Amino acid sequence: MPHYDYLIVGSGLYGTTFAYKAKQAGKKVLVIEKRPHLGGNVYCESIEGINVHKYGAHIFHTNNKEVWDFVNSIVEFNRYTNCPVANYKGELYNLPFNMNTFNRMWPEVHTPIQAKKKIDDQRSEAVAALGGREPQNLAEQALCLVGKDIFYKLIKEYTEKQWGRSCKDLPTFIIKRLPVRMIFDNNYFNDCYQGIPIGGYNKLIEGLLEGVECKTGVNFFNSEYKDWKNYASKLVYTGALDEYFDYKLGKLDWRTVNFKTRVENTPNYQGNAVVNYTSHDELYTRVIEHKHFEMFGQEVYDCPKTVVSEEYSTEYEEGMEPYYPVNDDRNNALAKEYRKLAEKEEGVIFGGRLGQYRYFDMAPVIEQVLNIENI
Structure with a gap:
């Protein structure tokens, strides 16, 4: 043996x-x-x-x-x-939250000073609404971090799809920190x-x-x-x-993820590897177009078809693959x-x-x- x-x-x-x-x-x-x-x-x-x-x-x-x-x-x-894009009811926003995001959210915002004032004003409203107490749930925490516009378009419904729960029923620590960059940089990671x-x-x-x-x-x-x-x-x-x-x-x-993968008869379906769908209009949380991980420039069009996967977050049940x-x-x-x-x-x-x-x-x-x- x-x-x-x-x-x-x-x-x-x-x-x-x-x-x-x-x-x-x-x-x-x-x-x-x-x-x-x-x-x-x-x-x-x-x-x-x-x-x-x-x-x-x-x-x-x-x-x-x-x-x-x-x-x-x-x-x-x-x-x-990695430069993901968020799609909210057809509006496209760069992630993580940066100057490109803020200008798309508020067209009158062109500088970091303007963006910071806009966010600070909305944060102050959220903090004042708490009447001096600490945030008790994810919704309150996020509003105090980034304000109502970013929360309602880019965080709330996406997070609820991820966790299968209302943001008011999720703990604050899930979202204790949200990256806000006052620069025009769409690179998701700082590494x-x-x-x-x-x-x-x-x-x-x-x-x-x-x-x-x-x-x-x-x-x-x-x-x-x-x-x-x-x-x-x-x-x-x-x-x-x-x-x-x-x-x-x-x-x-555990939370787990299901995927619906299909071949599209086009060389370029969404123009990006990762697009997050942040409203409840779509049941999936994001769509992955896999070729963009390894094909760049003309390579994308040399491959006449593409493969996309819709990603659905769900509660884990026996027999599924545990993820989170x-x-x-x-x-x-x-x-x-x-x-x-x-x-x-x-x-x-x-x-x-x-x-x-x-x-x-x-x-x-x-x-x-x-x-x-x-x-």
Whole structure:
């Protein structure tokens, strides 16, 4: 019977980066994945010659040069810069909130001084309406941060679609900070490094797992590997934290996302990779046009068709893919108790978004693994 140094459950970025480091250290590794493909949520599916982000848009960004150099040592990244657009009832606004947004919102606003005065005046109205008390919900918090015009057109209905709840029923901490830039800059991220792997994220996953034994279509809990000590010295677990403990303390809540993907018989459907739809007129939260992640300029038109995905936020139900932890008081307290149990599990490393019940961007997940000593 083969014996591995590490059995890794899940082939997302945490598991695959760990597998890469372990192999570099001369360890014997087995990666098992319940889906029929490797890569977790960064997996790309080729449709009409376009790398389609099957589980939603993934844009790599970081200020950590070590992480950037690491991923580029596996596969070269392109120059993609994330500049999403918001569509409110046909009105188009640049994101994040910047001088282009403010001029579109208020045509008389042309300078940062004018924009700041407009926002400050509306913020003051919202603060005064509270009568000296602190904001009690997301709606009040957002109004105090950016005022009524931005809130009602670009935040309120979009957020309600995301969370399936009224902004008045959502906690303030979800939106404690809103980026407001008094410059004409549509780059969503402030990070020094940003891009997409040339050839898609599958190239990154393939590079990380080169020479590593992998098995797909294997559910850890319904397989012989559940008795992992028969197969490996240590377990790296990146599945759902509560599922590992058979939900003994109760189930953690998640939000999830569904996608409706289609081919359009045009080379350029919306002119941008990401367009957010911020009103309730559309049930989806955003539309992704995948070719814009990797095709630029004339390349867009050399590919005669395009692929778009409508993204729908919904409550998680069994059998769905969990995406976002629900960071309310109940779930935060429950996750804390599960993490205490996890700390007591000898020989088990809990990693990634599911295994830690925390939302992470891609770069911090990789950084976590790179910082582990003595793998």
